[in-house]
Amino acid sequence: MNRQQIIISPIGIIHTPHNDINNMPIQPIAAKDIRGHIELYPEYEEGLTDLEGFSHITLLYHFHKIQGYRLMVKPFMDDREHGIFSCKAPKRPNAIGTSTVKLISIEKNIVNIEMVDMLNGTPLLDIKPFFPKYDNRIDAKAGWFDKTVSIPVEKMRSDERFRK
Amino acid sequence: MNRQQIIISPIGIIHTPHNDINNMPIQPIAAKDIRGHIELYPEYEEGLTDLEGFSHITLLYHFHKIQGYRLMVKPFMDDREHGIFSCKAPKRPNAIGTSTVKLISIEKNIVNIEMVDMLNGTPLLDIKPFFPKYDNRIDAKAGWFDKTVSIPVEKMRSDERFRK
Numbered sequence: 366m367n368r369q370q371i372i373i374s375p376i377g378i379i380h381t382p383h384n385d386i387n388n389m390p391i392q393p394i395a396a397k398d399i400r401g402h403i404e405l406y407p408e409y410e411e412g413l414t415d416l417e418g419f420s421h422i423t424l425l426y427h428f429h430k431i432q433g434y435r436l437m438v439k440p441f442m443d444d445r446e447h448g449i450f451s452c453k454a455p456k457r458p459n460a461i462g463t464s465t466v467k468l469i470s471i472e473k474n475i476v477n478i479e480m481v482d483m484l485n486g487t488p489l490l491d492i493k494p495f496f497p498k499y500d501n502r503i504d505a506k507a508g509w510f511d512k513t514v515s516i517p518v519e520k521m522r523s524d525e526r527f528r529k
Numbered sequence: 530m531n532r533q534q535i536i537i538s539p540i541g542i543i544h545t546p547h548n549d550i551n552n553m554p555i556q557p558i559a560a561k562d563i564r565g566h567i568e569l570y571p572e573y574e575e576g577l578t579d580l581e582g583f584s585h586i587t588l589l590y591h592f593h594k595i596q597g598y599r600l601m602v603k604p605f606m607d608d609r610e611h612g613i614f615s616c617k618a619p620k621r622p623n624a625i626g627t628s629t630v631k632l633i634s635i636e637k638n639i640v641n642i643e644m645v646d647m648l649n650g651t652p653l654l655d656i657k658p659f660f661p662k663y664d665n666r667i668d669a670k671a672g673w674f675d676k677t678v679s680i681p682v683e684k685m686r687s688d689e690r691f692r693k
Contacts, residue, residue: 368538368539368570369539369652370536370537370538371536371537371538371539371591371652371654372534372535372536372537373534373535373536373537373623373625374532374534374535374622374623375532375533375535376622376623392660392663393663394662394663406532409600409614409622411600411601411612412600412601412612412613412614412622413612413614413615414600414601414610414611414612414615415611415612415615415672415673416612416614416615416672417672418615418670418671418672418673418675418676419615419669419670419671419672420666420668420669420670420671421666421669422614423627425589425623425625425627427535436573436575436576436578437575437576437578446578447578447579448575448576448577448578448579448580449576450573450576450577450580450586450655450656450657450658451577451578451579451580451582451583451658452658453657453658453660457655458538458540458573458576458655459537459538459540459589459654459655461537461589461625461654461655463587463589463627463657465664465666488533488535490535490623490625491614491621491622491623491625492614493614493617493627494614494615494616494617494671494672494674495666495669495671496556496617496669496671496674497666497667497668497669497670497671498558498671498682499556499557499558499682500629500666500669501665501666501667501669502584502585502629502659502661502664502665503661503665503667504584504661505583505584505585505659505660505661505665506582506583506584506661507582507583507584507658507659507660507661507662508579508580508581508582508583508658509579509582510658510660511582512582518662518663
């Protein structure tokens with residue numbers, strides 16, 4: 366059984382207007398007009414070649430303010446508990462988040478983005494281009510969420526529940 | 530500047546029919562009928578609660594056979610070089626892959642899936658539910674790919690290029 370640990374090093378920092386984990390947008394589509402930028406560490410700048418031209422990119426990042434994890438959580442979108450793997454809540458066994466944001470422009474190692482729903486200062490782990498032909502799942506079904514959530518996500522904000 | 534390292538521990542293993550990095554499907558949609566299963570380590574089983582009911586899940590995993598990285602690569606889908614962050618090629622600064630696969634069924638800590646495009650024995654890092662309302666980007670544009678790639682991805686297979 367392979368249980369070896371994997372060491373990950375951030376490739377940059379995500380700068381956003383969100384300085385506190387309370388009262389944040391809880392999904393990129395709830396952050397439509399909110400701008401931020403990626404400061405990619407200069408040694409990785411060449412890797413951005415040809416990224417301009419993609420309208421959306423998926424960021425992988427570290428939930429760096431989260432301590433430990435829970436297997437059952439009340440996500441922001443419901444008042445009942447669900448398993449952590451049926452939620453995107455940050456308090457997960459590996460504290461990695463993903464957000465597909467809008468790419469605005471690139472200047473050297475700075476990538477300007479929109480739809481930012483992560484904390485200011487978040488360590489960036491990877492940038493992946495979004496390919497609509499491969500990455501959309503138009504006919505997907507979303508279990509507990511389809512059955513119970515009626516408030517539009519655009520109106521929801523985070524709170525204190527995952528601070529400790 | 531926060532350049533601290535982050536330690537990640539696999540939460541399970543992905544079992545697939547792909548035993549060699551050569552001649553694999555290069556995207557989940559190129560692996561439509563190919564089945565596999567996740568063996569989640571038993572201590573995380575409770576975290577699967579309510580996942581059944583989602584038709585698709587996004588897996589984060591470790592490209593465990595990849596050594597080192599390149600900033601410019603020729604992806605499987607093109608014969609020209611592009612920056613690593615404008616491709617999904619595995620030889621990236623942090624060797625983390627993502628695939629949105631079809632969820633078939635769950636039996637205790639075993640999650641049966643379809644559309645598997647990763648190597649047999651791949652260490653699993655996270656499972657995230659796919660929310661069509663939040664995760665689709667219908668009107669996205671895909672830069673170099675839209676301009677140059679005409680072969681359907683379903684017909685493409687991986688080769689030896691990232692083995693060393």
